[in-house]
Amino acid sequence: MNVAERIFALRSLMKEKGIDAYVVPTADFHQSEYVGEHFKARKYISGFSGSYGTVVVTKDDGGLWTDGRYFFQAENELKDSGLRLMKMFVGDTPSITEYLCDRVPKGGTVAFDGRVLSMGEGQEYEEVLSKKKIRIHYSIDLVDDIWEDRPPLSDKPAFFLEEKYSGESTSSKLMRVRKAMEEYGADSHIIASLDDVCWLLNVRGDDIDFFPLLLSYAIVKQDRVELYVDASKLDDRILDELNKNHVTVHPYNDIYEDVKKMDASGTVLIDPMKMNYALYKNIPCKIVEAANPTILMKAMKNEVELENIRKAHIKDGVAVTKFMHWIKTRYDKETITELSSAARLTEFRAAQEGYIRDSFEPLCAFADHGAMMHYSPCEETDVPLSSGAFFLNDTGGGYYEGSTDITRTFVLGSVDAQMKRYFTAVVRAMMRLSRARFLYGCYGYNLDVLARGPIWDLDLDYQCGTGHGVGYLANVHEPPTGFRWYVVPSKNEHHQLEEGMVITDEPGIYEDGQFGIRIENEFVVKKGVKNKYGQFMYFETITFAPIDLDGIDPEEMSRDEREWLNHYHEQVYEKIGPRLTEEEREWLKEYTRPI
Numbered sequence: 001m002n003v004a005e006r007i008f009a010l011r012s013l014m015k016e017k018g019i020d021a022y023v024v025p026t027a028d029f030h031q032s033e034y035v036g037e038h039f040k041a042r043k044y045i046s047g048f049s050g051s052y053g054t055v056v057v058t059k060d061d062g063g064l065w066t067d068g069r070y071f072f073q074a075e076n077e078l079k080d081s082g083l084r085l086m087k088m089f090v091g092d093t094p095s096i097t098e099y100l101c102d103r104v105p106k107g108g109t110v111a112f113d114g115r116v117l118s119m120g121e122g123q124e125y126e127e128v129l130s131k132k133k134i135r136i137h138y139s140i141d142l143v144d145d146i147w148e149d150r151p152p153l154s155d156k157p158a159f160f161l162e163e164k165y166s167g168e169s170t171s172s173k174l175m176r177v178r179k180a181m182e183e184y185g186a187d188s189h190i191i192a193s194l195d196d197v198c199w200l201l202n203v204r205g206d207d208i209d210f211f212p213l214l215l216s217y218a219i220v221k222q223d224r225v226e227l228y229v230d231a232s233k234l235d236d237r238i239l240d241e242l243n244k245n246h247v248t249v250h251p252y253n254d255i256y257e258d259v260k261k262m263d264a265s266g267t268v269l270i271d272p273m274k275m276n277y278a279l280y281k282n283i284p285c286k287i288v289e290a291a292n293p294t295i296l297m298k299a300m301k302n303e304v305e306l307e308n309i310r311k312a313h314i315k316d317g318v319a320v321t322k323f324m325h326w327i328k329t330r331y332d333k334e335t336i337t338e339l340s341s342a343a344r345l346t347e348f349r350a351a352q353e354g355y356i357r358d359s360f361e362p363l364c365a366f367a368d369h370g371a372m373m374h375y376s377p378c379e380e381t382d383v384p385l386s387s388g389a390f391f392l393n394d395t396g397g398g399y400y401e402g403s404t405d406i407t408r409t410f411v412l413g414s415v416d417a418q419m420k421r422y423f424t425a426v427v428r429a430m431m432r433l434s435r436a437r438f439l440y441g442c443y444g445y446n447l448d449v450l451a452r453g454p455i456w457d458l459d460l461d462y463q464c465g466t467g468h469g470v471g472y473l474a475n476v477h478e479p480p481t482g483f484r485w486y487v488v489p490s491k492n493e494h495h496q497l498e499e500g501m502v503i504t505d506e507p508g509i510y511e512d513g514q515f516g517i518r519i520e521n522e523f524v525v526k527k528g529v530k531n532k533y534g535q536f537m538y539f540e541t542i543t544f545a546p547i548d549l550d551g552i553d554p555e556e557m558s559r560d561e562r563e564w565l566n567h568y569h570e571q572v573y574e575k576i577g578p579r580l581t582e583e584e585r586e587w588l589k590e591y592t593r594p595i
Contacts, residue, residue, distance in 0.1 A: 001146075002080075003045070003046060003047040003080070003081040003082075003083075004080060004081060004082050006044065006045055006146060007045065007057060007062065007081065007082055007083070009146040010022060010045060010057055010142055010143070010146060011057065011059065013142050013145055013146065014057070014059070014111075014142065015059070017111075017140070017142075018109060019109050019110075019111045019137065019140075019142075020058060020059060020103075020104045020105065020108035020109050020110065020134075021056055021057065021058045021100055021103060021104050021108070021109075021110045021111070022056070022057050022110075022111050022112065022142055023054065023055070023056050023096070023110065023111070023112040023117070024041050024042045024045050024046075024054065024055040024056075024057070024112070024143060025042060025054045025112070025116050025117055025121070026042045026043075026051065026052055026053050026054065027039065027116040027117070027118070027276075028116065028208065028215075029115040029116060029192070029215075029276055029279075030192055030193055030194045030215070030217075030274075030276070031118050031192075031193065031273075031274060031275075031276065032193075032194055032208055032211070032213070032475075033051070033211070033475060033477055034051065034208050034209040034210050034211055034360070034361070035208055035209065036151075036153070036154050036207055036208045036209065036215075037151040038150065038151045038152060038153050038154070039116070041113075041116070041141075041143040041144075041147070042054065042055050044143060044147055044150075045057075045143055046064055046077075046078065046081060046083055047077050047078065047081050048064055048066070048070075048073075048074050048077045048078060049073075049077060049378070050066060050070040050073055050074065050077075051361070051374075052066055052067060052070065053065060053066035053070065053074070054066075054096060055083065056096060056099060056100065057083075058103045058104070061084075061103060062082065062083045062084070063083055063084040063085070063086040063099070064078060064083050064084070064085055064086060065086045065088050065096055066085070066086075066087075066088060067088045067089065068087070068088075068089070068090070068463070070374075071085065071087055072372060073372075073381075076380070086099070097124060097125060097128040097129065100125075100128075100129060100134070101128065101129065101131075101132050101134070104129075104132070104134050106132050106133055106134070107133050107134070107135070108134050108135070109134070109135045109136075109137055110125065110129060110134055110135070110136055110137070111136070111137040111138070111140050111142070112137075112138060112140075113138075113139075113140065113141040113143075113144075113278070114138030114139060114276060114277040114278030114281065115141075115256075115276050115277075115278045115279070116276065117138070117276060117277045117278075118273075118275070118276060118277065119270075119272045119273075119275045119276060119277050119279075119280040120272055120273065121277065122136075122138065122276075122277025122280070122281070123272075123277075138277055138278055138281065139278060153207075153215065153230070153252070154205075154206065154207040154208075154215065155230065155232065155233065156205065156206035156207060156233065157205075157206070157233050157234075157235065158203050158204065158205040158206075158214045158229075158233045158234055158235070158238060159203070159204055159205070159235075159238075160202060160203055160235075160237045160238045160241060161202045161203065161204055161400075161473065162202075163202075163304075164304070165304070165305075165308055165400055165401065165473070166202045166304070166305070166472075167301075167302040167303065167304025167305045167308075168302055168304075169202075170200065170201055170202050170241060170244075170245050171244070171245055173199070173200050173202075173294075173297070174200065174220065174225070174245060176293070176297060177189065177200065177220055177293050177294060177297075178220065178222055180293035181220070181222070181269055181293075184267075184269050184288045184290060185267055185288065186267045186268060186269035186288050187221065187222065187263075187266045187267055187268075188219055188220065188221050188262065188266060188267075188268045188269070189219070189220040189221075189268065189269040189270075189292075189293075190217070190218075190219050190259070190268055190269070190270050190275070190279070190283075191217065191218045191219075191220065191271075191274075191292060191294065192217050192271075192274055192275045192276060192279060193271070193274040193275075193292065194207075194208070194211075194213040194214065194215065194216065195211070195213060195298070195471055195474040195475045195478070196274065196292050196294040196295065196298070197214070197216045197217065197218045197227075198213050198214055198216070198474060199294055199297075199298040199471075199472075199474060200218065200220075200294055201218070201225075201227070201241075201242070201245075201247065202241070203234075203238055204473060204474075205233065209361070210357065210358060210359060210360050210361060210398075210476075211359075211360075211398075211474060211475055211476070212356055212357065212398055212473055212474070213474060213475075214229060214233065215229065215230070215252060216228060216229040216252070217229075217252075217255045217279075219255070219258075219259075223246065224246040224247070224248060225245065225246065225247040225248070226247075226248055226250060226255075226258070227242065227247050227248065227249050227250065228250050228251065228252050228253070228254060228255040228258075229249060229250075229252055230251070230252050231249050231251075234249065255279065256278065256279065256282055257282075259279060259282045259283055259284075260282050260284060262283065262284055262285050263285060264284045264285050265285065266285045266286070267285060267286045267287075267288055268283060268285055268286070268287055268288070269288045269290060270283070270287055270288070270289060271289070271290065271291050271292040271295070272289050273291070274292055274295075291480065295479055295480050296480055296495065296498070298471065298472070298474070298478070299469055299478060299479070299480060299481070299495075299498070299500075299501050300498050300499065300500040300501060301472060301500045301501070301502055301524070302500065305402065305472050306500065306502075306524060308400075308401035308402050308472075309401060309402035309472065309502060309524075309542065310542055311401045311402075312354075312397070312399040312401035312402040312403070312404055313402075313404055313522065313542045313543055313544060314544065314575055314576070314579075315349075315352040315353070315354070315355070315397070315399060315401070316349065316352070316396075316397045316399075316404040316406060316543075316545075317543065317544040317545045317572070317575065317576050318348075318352065318576055318579045318580070319345065319348035319349040319351070319352055319397065320345070320348075320395075320406055320408065320545040321545050321546060321572075321576050321580065321584070321588060322348045322580065322584060323341075323344065323345045323348050323393075324408065324410060324545070324546060324548070324591075325580075325583075325584045325587050325588070326344060326348075327341060327385070327391065327410055327412075328410060328412075328548075328587075328591075329587070331385040331386070331387075331391075331412055332386070332387055332412075332413070335384050336384065336385045337377075337382050337383060337384045337385065338364045338365065338366055338369070338377035338381075338382050338383060338385075339364075339377045339378075339379070339382045341364050341385065341391075341393070342362035342364040342377065342393075342395070345362065345364075345393070345395055346358055346362070349397040352397070352399065354399040354400040354401055355397060355398070355399055356398045356399060356400065356473070357397075357398045358395065358396060358397060358398065359396035359397055359398040359403040359404060359405060359476045360395075360396055360405070360476045361376050362376065362393070362394075362395045363375060363376050363392070363393065363394040363395065363407075364376075364377055364391075364392075364393045364395070365377070365391070365392045365393070365516060366383055366384075366385050366389060366390075366391050366392075367383075367389040367390065367391075367514075367515060368512075368513050368514055368515065369381070369383070369516075370390055370391075370392035370409070370510070370515050370516025370517070370518075371510045371511055371512050371513060371514060371515060371516045372510075372516070373462075373463075373464055373508070373510060373516065373518075385412060386412065386413075387412055387413030387414075388412065388413045388414065388415065389412055389413070389415070389515065390409050390410070390411060390412070390415065390419070390423075390515045390516065390517060390551075391409065391410045391412055392407065392408075392409045392515075392516050392517065392518055393407065393408060393409075393410070394406075394407040394506075394518060394520065395407075396476055398473055399473075400473070402472050402473055403470060403471060403472065403473055403474065403476050404470075404522070404543070405470055405476050405504055405520065405522060406520055406521070406522070406543050406545060407506055407508075407518045407519060407520035408519065408520075408545060408546075408547070408548065409423065409426075409516075409517045409518060409519060409548065409551065410548050410550075411423070411548050411550035411551040415551070417553070419515065419551070420551055420552070420553045420556075421458075421553060421556055422458070422460075422509045422511075422517055423517050423548075423551035423552065423553075424551070424552050424553045424556040424557060425454045425455055425457075425458060425509065425556070426454075426455070426507055426508055426509055426517045426518065426519050427519055427547055427551075427552065427565070428454040428556070428557060428561055429451045429452065429453070429454045429455050429507035430451065430505050430506070430507055430519045430520070430521060431561060431564050431565065431568075432450045432451060432453060432454065433447060433448075433450045433451040433466065433467075433483065433505045433507070433539075434505050434521060434523055434539050434541055435539075435564060436450055436538065436539060437528065437536055437537070437538050438497075438536070438537050438538075439533065439534045439535065439536060439537070440496075440497075440527075440534060440535035440536070440537055441496055441534075442496060442497055442537070443481070443494065443495070443496050443497065444466075444467070444481050444482050444483040444484065444493060444497065444503075445483070445484060445485055445486065445487060447483060447497075448465075448466050448483045448484055448485045449485060451466045451467075451483065451505065451507040452466070452485065452507065455507060455509060458509075460509055462507060462508045462509065462510060464484075465482050465483055465484035465488075465493070466482075466483035466484060466505065466506065466507050467482055467483040467503050467504040467505045467506055468482040468483075468493070468503065468504055469481055469482060469493075469501060469502065469503050470502045470503065470504060470522060472502075479493055479495075480493060480494065480495035481493050481494075481495045481496070481497055481498075481501060481503065482503065483503070483505070497525050497537060498525060499525055499526060499527050499537070500524065500525065501524070501525040502522055502523070502524055502525075502542070503522065503523060503525065503539075504520055504521070504522050505520065505521050505522070505523060505539075506518055506519070506520030506521075507519070517551075519547060520543070521541055521542075521543035522541075522542050522543045523539035523540055523541045523542060523543075524539065524540045524542055525537060525539060526538050526539065526540050541568070544571060544572045544575050544576055545572060545576070546569065546572055546588065546591045546592055547565065547568075547569070548591070549591055549593070549595060552565075552595060554595045562595055565595065566594040566595065569591075569592035569593070569594075570592065570594075572588075572592050573588060573589065573592040576588065577589075
């Protein structure tokens with residue numbers, strides 16, 4: 001069936017079951033950023049392949065809600081689908097709940113699979129739709145009924161993350177979580193987010209795109225843990241460790257019925273930002289809502305993790321530097337496209353010891369494609385690289401020693417003075433934040449202006465955050481902190497900066513229809529001097545790869561900014577140079593020269 005035929009089949013089922021509107025989000029059962037093929041129901045029903053969006057189908061209408069990152073892509077992919085593009089946060093575009101209230105009659109029915117809708121979204125639907133006496137049916141997966149060749153759930157094996165990588169045993173982590181449970185007065189704690197379960201039990205898997213995580217849920221009690229997972233994925237090493245820590249394995253989907261049997265007189269701790277609506281609705285006992293304790297614990301990396309992460313960044317720096325050399329010396333001699341360049345960078349990473357996979361979908365954007373902040377090339381949009389433009393590449397690698405996230409914008413050929421001015425402003429923005437000294441207690445939004453300052457000075461801005469936390473061989477976008485000038489509760493980035501956090505610093509300038517520039521390094525939050533004013537903090541840069549000097553106008557930089565860049569490039573040459581070929585090393589010497 002083509003997309004229009006699928007929507008017709010969906011409407012037929014809706015009519016049969018008395019459903020006025022059906023909602024299809026972009027999610028798995030764990031609110032993961034990337035999802036496995038089995039969970040791509042929104043893509044199946046709409047044809048839209050972007051990573052963010054929600055489809056709503058009514059009896060005679062329907063739309064896809066997505067944000068500005070994907071307007072161009074969605075317009076193309078929705079052709080002939082019968083679905084309208086609903087541009088979120090633009091003009092008078094209604095929210096999904098506003099649309100449902102307008103399109104569904106009083107007393108009508110809205111349905112969805114509550115396992116793929118977040119708890120917060122489900123509660124919002126309840127609150128808004130109840131005012132019009134619209135019923136909610138949350139336990140029906142209509143897409144599954146028409147998706148004949150739906151890919152099965154992943155059956156790929158999991159692996160144990162040894163303590164030489166994790167830096168802390170499962171028993172120690174459980175002890176810390178149980179102490180937090182006591183403080184909340186909870187006798188049980190349901191964990192539904194994959195990165196939190198995997199961090200707690202020191203396991204990783206291969207069940208979703210890019211992030212090496214395992215489809216699983218956990219219920220932590222004071223004397224045991226109930227783990228819901230496909231047991232066939234677990235090897236003897238993992239089972240050994242689970243047994244030592246009194247972890248009992250249950251079939252993956254059994255949690256929905258098991259939760260209903262929880263002691264009604266007990267108290268359960270749940271994170272409303274990290275739980276799906278169906279699981280929440282099955283809980284029979286008193287609920288305490290708070291962030292999963294594991295979120296802050298895993299964000300504050302221990303010394304073993306930090307040493308490993310530094311090693312991962314050296315490996316990644318080698319791969320990115322080799323890639324930059326390859327692009328800069330060959331783009332005008334052979335045909336290199338966005339897609340082929342992304343594949344080549346993956347090859348450079350795969351040649352590094354301990355490489356597992358890329359840490360997110362490569363964003364390789366040439367010329368005007370770079371103006372779309374999260375553009376990722378596909379066969380339909382792929383273009384060759386040529387002279388006189390910027391080539392933005394935002395990519396990352398996953399290694400046993402940790403995950404990386406780096407963006408470099410390369411200058412191909414020569415660019416005009418304004419483009420250089422903008423490029424230099426972005427570099428200055430990145431380095432200003434990385435050089436920050438601040439008192440303990442600051443949040444990301446206290447410091448964001450440091451990065452935006454050089455760009456705001458040009459009366460420009462970038463409509464996204466400046467940085468995000470990075471997980472250890474887990475989610476590359478990791479809460480609970482980040483950099484943006486305003487608070488977005490759904491981003492869960494509202495915690496003060498703590499020692500050991502690993503965060504990105506990635507300001508940019510994006511000119512529609514022309515180009516995009518982004519420069520991104522990662523750093524570790526460190527303690528500095530402590531005196532009568534309090535505990536001072538600073539950032540240790542851990543990303544090492546050249547920043548393209550062909551885009552720099554030294555006249556736009558202050559003396560201390562030039563000194564910082566020169567010192568940074570000196571470190572790049574010292575750390576990366578010895579791992580390159582002689583030809584690459586000579587080239588690197590030129591691209592790390594003092595300015």
